[in-house]
Amino acid sequence: MIMKRTYYLFNPGRLSRKDNTLKFTPVDEEGREGQVRYIPIETVDNLFVYGSLDANSALYNFLGKNQVAVHFFDYYEHYTGSFMPKEYLLSGRMQIAQMKYHIRKEKRMNIARSFIQGAAFNMLKNLTTETKKPAFLPVWVAWTTRRCLGQA
Numbered sequence: 001m002i003m004k005r006t007y008y009l010f011n012p013g014r015l016s017r018k019d020n021t022l023k024f025t026p027v028d029e030e031g032r033e034g035q036v037r038y039i040p041i042e043t044v045d046n047l048f049v050y051g052s053l054d055a056n057s058a059l060y061n062f063l064g065k066n067q068v069a070v071h072f073f074d075y076y077e078h079y080t081g082s083f084m085p086k087e088y089l090l091s092g093r094m095q096i097a098q099m100k101y102h103i104r105k106e107k108r109m110n111i112a113r114s115f116i117q118g119a120a121f122n123m124l125k126n127l128t129t130e131t132k133k134p135a136f137l138p139v140w141v142a143w144t145t146r147r148c149l150g151q152a
Contacts, residue, residue: 004045012052017062027054041066050077120144 009015013026013034020041026034041062047070063070064085071082101107124141 002040002042004043006046006048007039007044008048008050009053010050014054015047015059016055017059041068044068046071049073 009024011026011034012028013024016023016025018038022039022041022044024037024039026037028034044066045068047063047068049070050073053072060070060083063083067085069082069084072080074080101111124145127137128141
């Protein structure tokens, strides 16, 4: 299985589809094209675009069909927006499954407990890696871990 990864495009250029591959052609300020780079679509999870990018709707259709998200940033590296592919499980089956969990209190509570446990775990991790620790912190962390996360 091919591992998908994130690609960062810092140079301005043109992104297009070439067969079943992405073709990135860097373009400088004078409009001269640089060396073309090919990126196999099956290796792409996300594209983060920091430079100016020329693309067309056919490319975005191709990216959407291959579940590739594209995130855009301006000159100052501020996030400006994203192209997100259509969710794979957008059918009614997913909504029905979610509704089954919602109407049964014990299933809903298990999900809520998981959220709380995850939040508590992350907070405790942050507290234990803090450099300036008050004297009571180790005792409090141990008590909270046992109480909230059910661990020793």
